[in-house]
Amino acid sequence: MKVPSKAGDVPEIRPEQLSEADDSxxxxxxxxxxxxxxxxxxxxxxxxxxxxxxLAGKPAGIFWSTGFHGGRPELTA
Structure with a gap:
């Protein structure tokens, strides 16, 4: 799909590491x-x-980005 390679210094988190975080x-x-x-x-x-x-008591949030209220993939930003 011609996606550029991810830089080697970008950390990836595993689900079990979430309990170590202050928030997410x-x-x-x-x-x-x-x-x-x-x-x-x-x-x-x-x-x-x-x-x-x-994870009780830890703040969390989710955001998403789309170009159309229906979330049409061809308009996703």
Whole structure:
């Protein structure tokens, strides 16, 4: 798809590392009005954290970017 390679110094977080953070914010472009499968898999992988309430009391946020109120993928910014 001719996507440039990601720089080697960009850290990636694993779901189990979220309990170490003070807060978290996630952003993603929608695909057909919903979040991408990789992002859903990341959230599903932290079910143990939710069950143990390891993230209770920590602020969190989500944002997305789209060029149309329906989230049409061809207009996603």
């Amino acid at each position: 914010i996630f952003g993603f472009p929608p695909r057909f009005g919903v979040m991408e499968a990789q992002f859903k898999a990341f959230f599903y992988a932290k079910q143990e954290l939710w069950a143990a309430q390891a």
